[in-house]
Amino acid sequence: DGGITQSPKYLFRKEGQNVTLSCEQNLNHDAMYWYRQDPGQGLRLIYYSQIVNDFQKGDIAEGYSVSREKKESFPLTVTSAQKNPTAFYLCASSLGQGAYTQYFGPGTRLTVL
Amino acid sequence: DAKTTQPPSMDCAEGRAANLPCNHSTISGNEYVYWYRQIHSQGPQYIIHGLKNNETNEMASLIITEDRKSSTLILPHATLRDTAVYYCIVRVVGIQGAQKLVFGQGTRLTINP
Numbered sequence: 691d692g693g694i695t696q697s698p699k700y701l702f703r704k705e706g707q708n709v710t711l712s713c714e715q716n717l718n719h720d721a722m723y724w725y726r727q728d729p730g731q732g733l734r735l736i737y738y739s740q741i742v743n744d745f746q747k748g749d750i751a752e753g754y755s756v757s758r759e760k761k762e763s764f765p766l767t768v769t770s771a772q773k774n775p776t777a778f779y780l781c782a783s784s785l786g787q788g789a790y791t792q793y794f795g796p797g798t799r800l801t802v803l
Numbered sequence: 804d805a806k807t808t809q810p811p812s813m814d815c816a817e818g819r820a821a822n823l824p825c826n827h828s829t830i831s832g833n834e835y836v837y838w839y840r841q842i843h844s845q846g847p848q849y850i851i852h853g854l855k856n857n858e859t860n861e862m863a864s865l866i867i868t869e870d871r872k873s874s875t876l877i878l879p880h881a882t883l884r885d886t887a888v889y890y891c892i893v894r895v896v897g898i899q900g901a902q903k904l905v906f907g908q909g910t911r912l913t914i915n916p
Binding site (some may be wrong): 696793 | 837839844845846847848849852890902903904906907908909
């Protein structure tokens with residue numbers, strides 16, 4: 691099946707620890723995105739990547755880092771500098787630049803204790 | 804960024820048509836209107852998008868007014884599985900051509916038996 695996978699579904703970490711969230715897609719999409727969603731709110735863009743080895747900050751990049759070494763993978767690291775890391779994290783991908791639809795993964799719910 | 808306004812909640816009877824309105828009075832000429840929905844604790848699901856003309860697919864119809872300042876998503880025969888939060892989004896082309904979806908708080912649609 692083609693699609694976007696995120697793992698794990700639920701993640702718990704202690705305060706002060708870095709944690710990396712996985713996002714993989716086999717849709718052959720060039721562009722990938724990370725969003726954050728807080729309870730009762732819409733999604734906010736953290737980082738996006740239009741092509742391998744390139745990425746740009748979104749609206750709320752502080753305290754996060756990403757890499758794009760492979761077309762299929764776009765991992766997100768939540769660092770200890772992120773003040774409120776507990777949230778629902780969503781990864782998306784699209785065919786590329788232009789009017790291309792974004793398709794979302796199932797999400798990872800991160801809880802920092 | 805163009806902003807959208809949606810009612811916070813709506814109810815619809817099962818089997819009836821659900822009509823979800825959206826205002827996007829500041830939309831510019833090259834910005835598309837996208838609709839997604841999100842069932843609790845899942846990733847958003849793409850429904851439909853359009854620029855000027857009305858659109859229809861297997862899930863829904865999208866009616867865009869002639870002045871493009873508002874649109875309506877129509878689910879022709881709502882089922883209980885259509886209960887979700889529905890987001891009306893204006894695609895925004897950001898820096899270097901990368902698209903950015905600006906999510907609001909959406910409309911919580913409840914389908915009643």
